[in-house]
Amino acid sequence: MEDWQSIYDRVERMTQYNLKWWTDRLLPICQEFINTAAGEPSLEFWRCIYKPQQVYAADYITGWFADLFPYLQDPVTKAPTVRNKMLDVDRSKLPPIDNMDKLLRRLHDGIALHSLPLGLSQVACKVRVEGGGEYDLNLVAGFIGVRQDLTQGVLQPEIGWAVHRQIDSSLKSLDRIEQEYSQF
Incomplete structure (x- = not known):
């Protein structure tokens, strides 16, 4: 309790x-x-x-x-x-x-x-490293799978997290293309 x-x-x-x-x-x-x-x-x-x-x-x-x-x-x-x-x-x-x-x-x-949401949450974050480096990252966490406890025969959720670099979204990609070609 x-x-x-x-x-x-x-x-x-x-x-x-x-x-x-x-x-x-x-x-x-x-x-x-x-x-x-x-x-x-x-x-x-x-x-x-x-x-x-x-x-x-x-x-x-x-x-x-x-x-x-x-x-x-x-x-x-x-x-x-x-x-x-x-x-x-x-x-x-x-x-x-x-x-x-x-x-x-x-x-x-x-x-x-x-x-209903999928069970994973994601938040964008920016990490600034001493010396000038900067990274756009995503923190992802939530339910990533299921495992079976073989001694009891029960299923248990697997919860985990990961950090990965942000992949350019369509809008960011379009903005980048527009900036590159606006020079011509």
Whole structure:
């Protein structure tokens, strides 16, 4: 139970980074994990991870799993830069799971499975080396694979990170070409 409390405390500290709009949704989820570890699971909570059972045939994620993703993939760039609209829907105002008509009318508030980020995060950084060298780099981190624990037969996520030089994006390449040919 201490592990779940530690996660709760760390999520609570994330609020100071202007993430209250997201942590307000994560903290109740973390609390449910603590309650479950303490032997007091909420069946309603666990039945609504992905979506309420009554709407399993729908194509949208409406359960609390959707709250774990602050940003979704942009349909064009595939970068996770689109704010998750589910976080703007007050969960207390979502219809109860026993009201099928209201549930079906609110499905548009869900998120499509294909819009979930891939599990890797990337941030550009510039490293300046003493003596004048400068490098444009990317730091990439996240889920990179799965491994099986052969003694227990369970699958475990592999999390890793890497730093690599930035590859010119299309726009940077076009800018470079334009600069080269503007001399003629």
